[in-house]
Amino acid sequence: MAEDKGITPQKQDFAAWYNEVVLRGELADYSPVRGSMVIRPWGYGIWENMQRALDARFKETGHENAYFPLLIPMSFIEKEKEHVEGFKPELAVVTHAGGKELEEPLVVRPTSETIIYSMYAKWVQSYRDLPILLNQWANVMRWELRTRLFLRTSEFLWQEGHTAHATAEEAEEETRRMLDVYRTFMEEWIAMPPLTGLKTESEKFAGAVRSYACEALMQDNRALQAGTSHFLGQNFSRQFDLTFQTEGGEEDYAWNTSWGVSTRLVGGMVLTHGDDRGVVVPPKLAPTQVVVIPIWRTEEEGTAVREKAESLALRLRERGVRVRVDARDQLTPGAKFYEWERKGVPIRMEVGPKDLKKEQVVLVSRVELAGEKRKAFLPEGEAVESLPGRLDAFQTALLERAVARREENSYRGVESIGELAEIMEGPGGFVYTGWSGDPEVEERVKAETKATIRCIPDPEFRSKKAPTRCVGGGEAKMEVVWARAY
RNA sequence: CGGGGCGUGGCGCAGCUCGGUAGCGCGCCUGCUUUGGGAGCAGGAGGUCCCCGGUUCGAAUCCGGGCGCCCCGACCA
Numbered sequence: 001m002a003e004d005k006g007i008t009p010q011k012q013d014f015a016a017w018y019n020e021v022v023l024r025g026e027l028a029d030y031s032p033v034r035g036s037m038v039i040r041p042w043g044y045g046i047w048e049n050m051q052r053a054l055d056a057r058f059k060e061t062g063h064e065n066a067y068f069p070l071l072i073p074m075s076f077i078e079k080e081k082e083h084v085e086g087f088k089p090e091l092a093v094v095t096h097a098g099g100k101e102l103e104e105p106l107v108v109r110p111t112s113e114t115i116i117y118s119m120y121a122k123w124v125q126s127y128r129d130l131p132i133l134l135n136q137w138a139n140v141m142r143w144e145l146r147t148r149l150f151l152r153t154s155e156f157l158w159q160e161g162h163t164a165h166a167t168a169e170e171a172e173e174e175t176r177r178m179l180d181v182y183r184t185f186m187e188e189w190i191a192m193p194p195l196t197g198l199k200t201e202s203e204k205f206a207g208a209v210r211s212y213a214c215e216a217l218m219q220d221n222r223a224l225q226a227g228t229s230h231f232l233g234q235n236f237s238r239q240f241d242l243t244f245q246t247e248g249g250e251e252d253y254a255w256n257t258s259w260g261v262s263t264r265l266v267g268g269m270v271l272t273h274g275d276d277r278g279v280v281v282p283p284k285l286a287p288t289q290v291v292v293i294p295i296w297r298t299e300e301e302g303t304a305v306r307e308k309a310e311s312l313a314l315r316l317r318e319r320g321v322r323v324r325v326d327a328r329d330q331l332t333p334g335a336k337f338y339e340w341e342r343k344g345v346p347i348r349m350e351v352g353p354k355d356l357k358k359e360q361v362v363l364v365s366r367v368e369l370a371g372e373k374r375k376a377f378l379p380e381g382e383a384v385e386s387l388p389g390r391l392d393a394f395q396t397a398l399l400e401r402a403v404a405r406r407e408e409n410s411y412r413g414v415e416s417i418g419e420l421a422e423i424m425e426g427p428g429g430f431v432y433t434g435w436s437g438d439p440e441v442e443e444r445v446k447a448e449t450k451a452t453i454r455c456i457p458d459p460e461f462r463s464k465k466a467p468t469r470c471v472g473g474g475e476a477k478m479e480v481v482w483a484r485a486y
Numbered sequence: 487c488g489g490g491g492c493g494u495g496g497c498g499c500a501g502c503u504c505g506g507u508a509g510c511g512c513g514c515c516u517g518c519u520u521u522g523g524g525a526g527c528a529g530g531a532g533g534u535c536c537c538c539g540g541u542u543c544g545a546a547u548c549c550g551g552g553c554g555c556c557c558c559g560a561c562c563a
Contacts (some may be wrong), residue, residue: 005512005524015557015558016557019557021558030555030556032555034554034555034556063520086562087562089561089562090561090562104538111563142562144559144562144563145487145555145560145562146558146559146560146561147563152562152563156563158563185562205563213563224563225562225563226563227563228563261563262563266563295521295522296521297520300502301540303520331521331524331525332520332521332522332523332524332525332549333521333522333523334521334522334524334525335521335523335524335525336523336524337522337523338523338524340523341523346552350522352522353523354520355522357531362522406498420534424562486563
């Protein structure tokens with residue numbers, strides 16, 4: 001029976017590995033409707049921790065939460081030309097309600113720009129009403145052809161920030177600020193270090209003037225667009241009459257931004273840190289950071305050991321650690337070890353009769369950190385005292401590991417499509433090349449290599465020596481990063 | 487949309503070639519023994535075999551049609 005208990009190894013079949021890790025780690029399960037999923041408590045707890053951290057940052061940067069409705073009049077979506085074209089194929093439309101056909105079909109929001117800016121139009125008269133800085137936590141629906149748990153489902157949870165400003169400069173600044181919020185969050189909380197930069201015309205959000213994105217490199221060396229921030233210019237303002245009187249008394253259209261991250265981040269976390277044992281959850285995101293497993297034989301031992309486990313848990317909670325004691329009697333300790341490892345709890349604490357006598361505990365780390373054994377036998381006091389530090393070290397180590405992996409799989413100075421194709425067919429990764437800015441080149445490279453331009457990287461990610469040749473021949477006007485994407 | 491796979495107790499599957507009244511593992515329930523890396527034994531519960539139609543004395547099995555889900559390729563956070 002030991003045979004079917006393992007998870008398909010990453011190296012054998014990455015897609016199968018991912019599915020099994022998500023399902024068996026109890027992050028999510030398939031729902032009866034094609035392409036939609038149920039987020040289970042463990043997965044939702046991770047999302048809640050993400051929400052908490054992000055929400056705090058949104059508030060710190062001056063935003064408030066609000067809620068706009070799920071249903072949007074079809075005519076709204078149709079107002080912004082590029083916006084409709086971008087979303088039409090994946091809209092779910094309500095045509096009947098209350099037992100009869102509706103006069104005007106309603107769209108289940110794929111995103112909320114239209115409804116939100118139509119409301120802003122109502123609320124804004126003067127430059128004094130600006131800026132409006134709102135965010136909403138919501139579900140959205142995009143009828144995707146091909147779906148994957150967390151990474152692409154028909155319905156998903158996200159936040160969408162929508163702001164209106166009096167000047168383009170201010171809106172642009174907001175766009176960049178929120179991209180940076182995302183980037184920092186991904187690094188500090190998910191330990192998933194993204195590349196940031198500008199999207200090309202063909203990859204930008206439908207309806208935006210410019211899109212910026214966080215692009216993270218997963219363990220299979222494919223890129224995951226993990227967060228986007230858009231400068232919308234006056235595109236939506238014009239369609240929804242979002243005008244205001246300037247200080248000089250003239251009428252002008254407001255400048256908008258929108259930005260979002262979704263439950264896709266949970267998938268990104270799995271694809272960044274997971275291993276053949278299952279999920280690995282960074283301590284800052286883990287609903288349970290330390291699981292205490294009492295081990296006993298006799299009832300007498302059981303009582304003593306469980307008591308000890310509870311008192312240790314209490315002491316850890318006093319130090320701000322999220323702890324859970326798993327005292328279930330029906331499972332052997334080994335079964336619990338496997339279960340919590342599958343779910344990715346960062347640290348396990350074992351307490352048995354032997355430890356009671358020696359006044360020690362066993363700490364086992366979910367992953368082997370640089371230069372440390374997974375298992376440590378420590379005096380109780382020391383274990384308790386050291387745990388917050390251990391969790392921090394765990395978090396830091398994950399980020400360092402991920403940064404190192406990203407750099408090891410980044411290729412700079414690539415000058416030809418052939419070279420790029422070779423990397424894509426082989427190991428994959430981020431490939432930096434020069435680009436003329438010609439969409440035709442972008443299209444051709446994509447057709448030949450299946451790689452897309454993930455972004456025009458921000459200055460800090462650019463190569464020391466700027467490329468001079470475009471990957472498709474001719475002169476380079478800028479540097480871009482290619483990868484096969486999720 | 488194209489290609490592939492699958493649909494049988496809660497889960498994973500066998501049975502289908504060659505029709506004869508449904509089985510295995512895990513899980514679940516009860517009891518006893520267990521518990522430091524996925525416990526053992528004994529007893530037990532649980533199934534419209536995806537749906538509709540056809541062939542047949544008889545269909546999980548053969549034939550026709552439909553539906554659903556998953557995976558792989560073109561579009562997307």
